[in-house]
Amino acid sequence: MLKNHTRRDWLRTAAAAVSGAYLAGPRLGSAAEAPAGRVALARCKTYQPAELTPAFRRMFDQLGGLGKLVNGKTVAIKINLTGSPTYRLGYEPLENTHYTHPAVVAATVQLLGRAGARRIRILESPWATADPVEEYLLQANIEPRDILRAAPNVEFENTNYLGSAKKYSRLRVPSGGYVFPAFDLNHSYQDCDVFVSIAKMKEHATAGITLSMKNCFGITPCTIYGEGAGVDEPSILPKGGRGPIHDGNRGPSKSAPQEKDPKSPRVDTWRVPRTVADLVSARPIHLAIVEGVRTMTGGEGPWVSPYQKAVEPGVLVAGLNPVNTDAVAMAVMGFDSMADRGTPPFENCDSTLKLAEEAGVGTRNLSRIEVVGPKIAEVRFDFAALRRERGRMPERPLGMRG
């Protein structure tokens, strides 16, 4: 029996072992060839539309304008509503710490609408429910009408189950995938011309950081990929979280594409970054937005650590390539976008950015990314320094995984 070892120690050791020993998965393209584009930064201290909307308008213009991206098209927006709507960090409203702020969603929707988007669908897979997303937001004290009224033809869809379609849509990973060759997803991820990910700027207990790419972990329906998924066919209703993707303790419903190699590591810090890289390859992100006006440090939700706190970085990041965008967001957070396993914020996990880069999604090399707006150093909010401070605190048990 191991003595004087914490669960975190064990995970660290186990993950390091599997990472070094297990090299399964595609040998993919060269990082030097991964797409590089422009990423826009903006200072934004409040969620007041008078500040937020002009900031976004300027950023989108710097990216080449929304019109040519969305005019006449159906746009799907994945937002981030992780965890229960009744769980706050202290007394802070959820949108100030770990939920995508509704004002950010509304401002984006408004600008998409003005740019000619024909239809805008707001997508999320709320925790363990098939209830409408609007009802989930209301429980968090967020008024969905503010988003629905921001542009014509706006609707929400809960993508944690089949939703309004008759069947799931199969989206394949072009490179073949690290863990999954393809995914069965709610139709909304296929029935769109443009896919937008609006994430909160946060660290993550399992994946180090959660930005525009990790936000897409939640596009997987728990009816197929969750703890309560049907064995042969998807369950009707979603139950529980995505533990099976984390731990690999069971596969998706048999009707869906199975893992490439059931003997691959059953360790979440190996599996989650790779699955995210697979997901953003299968469902490409056309516009990546990372919202850091207000957020939290220490994890993706209030359940992660006793040392988390609400912070106000006052920054927005947007780009047309999610790896480029997340790389710049990482730099804004004080992290090295080229960091690999063993280096913050990836002390215990693999870098989703590196994996996505190797899959050809985009570069994480800042020297190849054009950053417009204020300089990174001017808007930096040092999550990395706060992480080091927390690292000196006495260790306490981990909470749930997001």
Place this chain on the structure above:
Amino acid sequence: MRWPEGWKDPAALNLLSGAAIDYLLIPDGSEFSAVRARARQLGIEMSAPDRTPAGVEIVKGVWPGVQWPTSGAGAGPTGVPWVDSNGWLIRLNRAQHPDSTVWVDAPPPAKSFITADAYLIAVADCASHGGRWIIDLDSPLAKSLPARDADSLAIWKRLTATAAFFAAHKTWPDYAPVGVAGVISDFAGDNEFFSRELLNLMGRAGLHYRILLKERISAASFESLRAVSYTDAAPPAPDLRRQILQFVESGGLLMAAPDWGEAAGAPIAGPQPAGYKLRAAGKGRIALADDTPSDPYAWAADAAVLVSHRYDLVRFWNSGAARSFYTLSPDRKQALVHLLFYADRGPDSATVRVAGRYRAARAATVDNPKLGDLGIAPQGDGVEVRLPQVSQYVALELDV
């Protein structure tokens, strides 16, 4: 209080001094003669355990608290734990027997360690809904308490302080329940299981309801409601149907089983909620179930969404396994929201949002009956109140 079988020494009655316990259920048998005699001298009413006192309805309840799931699929750290409460049962019996006091017979589970806070919950769960828990000590406590060891006395003091807290607020049971949904039924016969369990599960879903006994419905019964549920096996009598349809036509929602009969109004086009067909009637809607409902859990969950969380009367954050009972004083100048936290400790950094426009909020707890004013943050049609660290029961008083 159910007198413990082992308490044959009348000296045990001294424990009741100042304890707000005014009625004893003492076992038959000559070995309790001295206890009975002493209780009589002290002016404490009593009867045998199997005899129901006049003016009292004794109902069989459950030991209130959290039942934690054993499987990860049903609930997780962010899932909803299952709470056992007697609130619905007390409210139903009070509605059915308005001239009686409801006592709840719910002994602690055998072979469990019952904490002082668990006794607090047992008393508060009943008293906050206008009933009384028949105090029933677990065997170890009943054995150790007469010796007055410190641990046992601490539990006893917590229990009796809770009883005394509610005894000091004798008008609270007169406050009227506030709800957004009305449950119409006779709560009997074929309808008994579904309708009673629906009350239980609506409470669990956080949907505040009012009980509408079929035989006593009047126009006033629908006041301030947004929805009514009708699931009885037989269709409503013509007069009741007329009253319900009047409610719908003035803007309400009717959730009805197919046995409701022919539905009024016209179909509403567009996507339908799973399992229902929506119809428009006047200013309101009818959600007619496709099939006869068999699962009150699903019906309660559907009701919460069909009514919409927009109209939640109470929302909690960081509350753990919480329930609430929203009441209004007879003069309608004060709301009293009973907040119950069923976990083994009270919440930390909890926030509660109460629908309604209020100008001040005060809290009272068993530990601190005058906890005092709490700041309120107006928020649209409600107010948000941040709770300090509290124990498992809070009486939140809000002034109109």
